[in-house]
Amino acid sequence: MESSIGIxxxxxxxxxxxxxxxxxxxxxxxxxxxxxxxxxxxxxxxALQKRKQAPIxxxxxxxxxxxxxxxxxxxxxxxxxxxxxxxxxxxASSATDALRFVAENTDWDKxxxxxxxxILVEGLGGVEIVHENNNRGEPEIVxxxxxxxxxxxxxxxxxxxxxxxxxxxAVIWSDTDSLKAQYPxxxxxxxxxxxxxDSIDDTFDDKPSRFVWSDPRRKRVVxxxxxxxxxxxxxxxxxxxxxxxxxxxxPYRDEDGQSxxxxxxxxxxxxxxxxxxxxxxxxxxxQDEINKRRSKLLHSLNTRQTAAQKGAIxxxxxxxxxxxPDGHIEYDVVDPNSTRAPFEVLSNxxxxxxxxxxxxxxxxxxxxxxxxxxxxxxxxxxSQSGRAILARQQGGMIEIAPLTDGLSQFTRAVYRQIWALxxxxxxxxxxxxxxxxxxxMKFVGINRPVTLKEELEGMxxxxxxxxxxxxNLVPNDPRLQMVVRTKNSVAKMDVDIMLEEVPDQVTLQxxxxxxxxxxxxxxxxxxxxxxxxxAAPNLKKDIKDKLIEMLEGQSxxxxxxxxxxxxxxxxxxxxxxxxSLARASKxxxxxxxxxxxxxxxxxxxxxxxxxx
Numbered sequence: 001m002e003s004s005i006g007i008x009x010x011x012x013x014x015x016x017x018x019x020x021x022x023x024x025x026x027x028x029x030x031x032x033x034x035x036x037x038x039x040x041x042x043x044x045x046x047a048l049q050k051r052k053q054a055p056i057x058x059x060x061x062x063x064x065x066x067x068x069x070x071x072x073x074x075x076x077x078x079x080x081x082x083x084x085x086x087x088x089x090x091x092a093s094s095a096t097d098a099l100r101f102v103a104e105n106t107d108w109d110k111x112x113x114x115x116x117x118x119i120l121v122e123g124l125g126g127v128e129i130v131h132e133n134n135n136r137g138e139p140e141i142v143x144x145x146x147x148x149x150x151x152x153x154x155x156x157x158x159x160x161x162x163x164x165x166x167x168x169x170a171v172i173w174s175d176t177d178s179l180k181a182q183y184p185x186x187x188x189x190x191x192x193x194x195x196x197x198d199s200i201d202d203t204f205d206d207k208p209s210r211f212v213w214s215d216p217r218r219k220r221v222v223x224x225x226x227x228x229x230x231x232x233x234x235x236x237x238x239x240x241x242x243x244x245x246x247x248x249x250x251p252y253r254d255e256d257g258q259s260x261x262x263x264x265x266x267x268x269x270x271x272x273x274x275x276x277x278x279x280x281x282x283x284x285x286x287q288d289e290i291n292k293r294r295s296k297l298l299h300s301l302n303t304r305q306t307a308a309q310k311g312a313i314x315x316x317x318x319x320x321x322x323x324x325p326d327g328h329i330e331y332d333v334v335d336p337n338s339t340r341a342p343f344e345v346l347s348n349x350x351x352x353x354x355x356x357x358x359x360x361x362x363x364x365x366x367x368x369x370x371x372x373x374x375x376x377x378x379x380x381x382x383s384q385s386g387r388a389i390l391a392r393q394q395g396g397m398i399e400i401a402p403l404t405d406g407l408s409q410f411t412r413a414v415y416r417q418i419w420a421l422x423x424x425x426x427x428x429x430x431x432x433x434x435x436x437x438x439x440x441m442k443f444v445g446i447n448r449p450v451t452l453k454e455e456l457e458g459m460x461x462x463x464x465x466x467x468x469x470x471x472n473l474v475p476n477d478p479r480l481q482m483v484v485r486t487k488n489s490v491a492k493m494d495v496d497i498m499l500e501e502v503p504d505q506v507t508l509q510x511x512x513x514x515x516x517x518x519x520x521x522x523x524x525x526x527x528x529x530x531x532x533x534x535a536a537p538n539l540k541k542d543i544k545d546k547l548i549e550m551l552e553g554q555s556x557x558x559x560x561x562x563x564x565x566x567x568x569x570x571x572x573x574x575x576x577x578x579x580s581l582a583r584a585s586k587x588x589x590x591x592x593x594x595x596x597x598x599x600x601x602x603x604x605x606x607x608x609x610x611x612x
Contacts, residue, residue, distance in 0.1 A: 004247065005228070010239050013154075013167050014224055020155030024275035028122035028148060031280035034061045035121050039291055048295060056295045061283050065120050068279075068400065072116045072407065076109055079415040081495040094488040095419070095495045098446060101432040102418050106143040112414075114145055116407055119268045122148040123276040126265035128170070129252075129417050131425055139425040141418060146170045153265065158274055160406055161413070162265045169226035170263070176219045183245050192242030193221045213241040227261045234259045254420045264417060266410035268403060279403070412498075423490050448487045453480040 033039070037059050040048070045055040081095035103109070111127060118125035128144040150171050157165035179190050194214040214221040227236045227250065237247035252260040267276040429447045456464050467473065473480075516535055520527040533547045 005230075005235070005237060007239060007243050010224070010226060010237055010244065011241075013226060013228065014152060014169070017152040017155055017169075021152070021275070024123070024277065025149075027275075027277060027281060030284065031121050031123075031278060032148075034059075034284060034287060035065055035280060037062070039287060053295050056291055058290050058294055059287075060290065061280055061287050064283065065117070065280065068120055068403070069113065069117055071400075071404075072113060075404075076112075077408070077411065079103065080498050081419075081493075082498055084494045084496060091488055091493045092495050094446065095490065095493050097432055098422050098426075098490065099415055099419060102141050102422065103415075106141065108143060108414070111143055111145040112407075112411065114147075115266070115410075118148045118278075119266060119407070120278045120403070121280050123269065123278040123281070124148060124151065124265060124267035126151050126168070126170075126263055127414060128263045129414065129421065130262050131421060138428070138430065141421050141425070143414075151265065155274055158270060160267050160270055161409060162267070165229075165265075167226055167228035168261065168263045168265060169224060172223045172225060173215075173220050174223045176221055179221065179223065179240075179245070186243075186245055189243035189245065190221060190240060193240040194219070227263050229261070232259065234261045236262075252417075252421060253424060254416075255423060260417060260420060262417075264410065264413055266406055268406065419495075423493070426490050446488050446490060449483040450485050450487050451480065452482050452484050455484050456480075 037057050039057050039059070040055045048055050079096065079099040081092045081099065083089045083092040115125035115127060125148060126146055128146065130142050130144065131139045132142050134140050151169070152171065153162055153168045154165040159165075162168060176190050176194070180187050183190070194216050221240050223238060223240055223245070225236070225238050227234055229235075234250035235248065236250060238245045239247075250259050250261065252262060254260055268278040270276055426446060429445065429449060431445050456467065459467075471479075516527055516532055520532060529551055530548050533544055533551070536544070
């Protein structure tokens, strides 16, 4: 049921979120600047330049964040549908293909990586799952990515996944001309939004101008999209400062008929004041210490402190000469009877050593956060055994497990919502291409109508004859084109959406695979190739299945070739044997004929002898 809301209430939501999140957003902006290498304020840099110090930046924050970004890219997961009942077992494969089609079609992997970066740096990220009709009028599922500085939310929400938020939304800067074309009849509201009004901060700025509800010079206005919950039902509204452009109830439902919010958000951490932040916040102070102590240490190594009797030498001359690698200083002896030398260089080795020690501690502190050297497989572990390396990596994974688990939960929520939209929107027949392999192109039919003829073609002949007799079916019967059922009907599929996890490198699988490879190398033929493929920790399951299928096909081809060759050899042997038998039979017949001829001659000779 649609729940209308006034423009003042919508403004209050946005204003409440903006005012409550000032401190958190300022911290998030600072975290982003540190990731980008902007780690000195203009005032600090000017002070260093004045003291002849360099504003050095040793950006260890980026290294940490990029390692975790790389971990996400190498550990991407694929959705997989599992049947809830045995009768949906075959349909679960089609559901999996549909989910993977949507993920590929919307470039979900790239968008998830951006959201993961926002979660790590600023502390939160989100994606909107909606639909648009294509040029054929078919509903296509769309995933809209919003960067951190375009999102706002209920400041009273405490959960990391915002499941307890009363409202969530995004800020969109739009040209007034495009808005007027999109919303005819709303011209007065749009023109009435062009005004100047100060804001708390510049988080939602349309860079580079300061945030206001509009930019009169460029004729652009702030358009706010908000989703809010009223009585368990999610509603939405799109408004500018002058009024509401459009609003309505969320059109999306889950399999139980419950209302869905299209905007899914996730944060890394939440403090007691409900402020969201990422891992970079903990790195700010150690990073500052690294930069400042490194700058101070370099300055100390390039300067010297001196002391001299008054009038012995000019200070400016001393400083100029000591700055030169081959500098030379001469001075006059003012008081020959003084116990102190007329001129001396003061040692600052203790200060330099102290600065260097603290610098090392600061580096160690930031190195131990998040992706430590053990997890990355670096440092002392380079000289250790494979099992020791894996043990250190396993310990490092425990520290970042809350972050990666949050990402997995977020990803699962996205896939489940995609499936909810697939069930709701895909009501017509459509074909999905689920592979880009030109040699093995694969298509899957969704909501495909099956005619009586197609149904009978899949039955045994005796079953077809029985049905034909029972319903008096004749050849070319018009009833053969009648639709009897729908194959792969997504609305009737009863499946659970899970994530097919990629085998992790930081488990004992890596060591097991290494041992199998060593065994196969030292003893060729001892380990079948299929076992090596199955144990490979870096291959996804679908790639493993494809390689094993190709290997089995090659083995079958080789077996068939061997069988054909054996049959050919057997046939040749049989032919040779038959030829030998024929030759022997011929020779035997000739011998018998000769024997008979000889016997006849002998008989004639005996008869002549008797006559004589």
